[in-house]
Amino acid sequence: MKNILITGGAGFIGCHLTKELLAEGNYVICVDNFTLGNEENMSDFINDKNFKFIKEDVVNVDNVIKKLKNIKIDIIYHLAANSDIQKGGKNPQVDFHNTLETTYASLEIARTLNVKDYFFASTSAIYGDRKGELLKENLGNLGPISYYGASKLASESLISAYSYMNEMNVVIFRFPNVIGPNLTHGVIFDFTKKLKANPHKLQILGDGTQSKPYIYVKDLVEVILLMTKNIPNGVEIYNIGVEGSTSVTKIADIVCEEFGLENVEYEYTGGNVGWKGDVPKFKYDLSKIHSKGWKASHNSDESVKETVKHLSK
Numbered sequence: 001m002k003n004i005l006i007t008g009g010a011g012f013i014g015c016h017l018t019k020e021l022l023a024e025g026n027y028v029i030c031v032d033n034f035t036l037g038n039e040e041n042m043s044d045f046i047n048d049k050n051f052k053f054i055k056e057d058v059v060n061v062d063n064v065i066k067k068l069k070n071i072k073i074d075i076i077y078h079l080a081a082n083s084d085i086q087k088g089g090k091n092p093q094v095d096f097h098n099t100l101e102t103t104y105a106s107l108e109i110a111r112t113l114n115v116k117d118y119f120f121a122s123t124s125a126i127y128g129d130r131k132g133e134l135l136k137e138n139l140g141n142l143g144p145i146s147y148y149g150a151s152k153l154a155s156e157s158l159i160s161a162y163s164y165m166n167e168m169n170v171v172i173f174r175f176p177n178v179i180g181p182n183l184t185h186g187v188i189f190d191f192t193k194k195l196k197a198n199p200h201k202l203q204i205l206g207d208g209t210q211s212k213p214y215i216y217v218k219d220l221v222e223v224i225l226l227m228t229k230n231i232p233n234g235v236e237i238y239n240i241g242v243e244g245s246t247s248v249t250k251i252a253d254i255v256c257e258e259f260g261l262e263n264v265e266y267e268y269t270g271g272n273v274g275w276k277g278d279v280p281k282f283k284y285d286l287s288k289i290h291s292k293g294w295k296a297s298h299n300s301d302e303s304v305k306e307t308v309k310h311l312s313k
């Protein structure tokens with residue numbers, strides 16, 4: 001049994017991860033300030049005797065440490081970040097605070113409390129737009145094109161230094177798009193909301209050809225648990241992904257079909273990206289994580305269908 005601190009545990013991925021960490025018999029403390037997460041996401045475990053919730057901005061390091069009340073933490077899963085990429089695009093402060101400063105704060109918590117094991121939720125956005133180049137973990141000259149991607153890449157750099165200076169054992173996962181029950185944002189969330197408001201017309205950002213790999217959240221949680229059991233010294237970085245990718249128009253088709261809607265008029269805003277800073281297409285080299293004996297059980301289209309099926313219930 002481990003004592004685990006998870007930041008962003010009231011969010012979409014965090015609530016699935018917390019549930020599984022509790023199922024494994026761990027004691028889990030979640031810090032979240034409900035920027036985007038909510039209490040409903042935690043309804044399955046909020047009353048679990050092995051769960052403690054701290055409502056706090058992670059950046060307030062002293063408050064977080066005080067509220068931990070001397071519990072010896074074995075591992076930190078740092079998931080808190082801004083995940084509203086478009087909001088961050090309009091105001092760089094959003095990502096500076098919620099994506100970069102939270103990482104610095106979580107590392108300060110680790111340093112102060114002498115926590116050696118650390119997991120970080122990074123992203124494909126750190127690579128920038130590489131125009132179809134196969135993305136390997138050791139690719140150089142990274143040029144993120146969003147404040148979000150830049151804040152995650154800067155976070156990875158801070159983690160590297162903290163790991164070296166404090167002998168920390170770190171796993172960094174560069175997630176692709178993650179979907180599943182309890183979504184708080186993203187294209188499927190957006191389409192579902194719009195179609196509930198108007199089932200005849202659907203506005204689609206860009207020209208609909210943007211195509212990315214989508215991973216089902218349960219597959220992601222499975223590989224997080226697998227790779228954080230015994231973390232080796234230093235920093236290990238993995239691209240995490242699935243077979244195939246799914247275009248935005250195909251997602252719209254799947255949502256309409258699953259919701260039983262026919263003849264929905266698609267209204268494209270145009271251009272090959274959804275918003276400035278969006279990377280329209282990317283492809284991961286997954287050989288490193290596959291060599292560890294893990295492969296996602298759903299491909300990209302299956303992940304989309306499974307998610308939409310769940311949302312339509």
Ligand SMILES: NC(=O)c1ccc[n+]([C@@H]2O[C@H](COP(=O)([O-])OP(=O)(O)OC[C@H]3O[C@@H](n4cnc5c(N)ncnc54)[C@H](O)[C@@H]3O)[C@@H](O)[C@H]2O)c1
Pocket residue numbers: 007008009010011012013014031032033034035036037038056057058059078079080081082083084097098102121122123124175176177178179184186
């Ligand atoms: N969902 C994806 O497709 C995806 C892709 C790549 C990376 N990620 C990363 O995975 C992690 C989890 O993402 P998610 O999809 O669950 O997003 P989410 O928004 O649902 O979860 C993030 C959580 O962090 C909390 N949070 C934000 N700022 C905070 C702060 N200052 N203090 C305390 N809590 C704060 C939010 O309230 C939210 O509950 C994030 O780091 C995100 O960048 C997600």
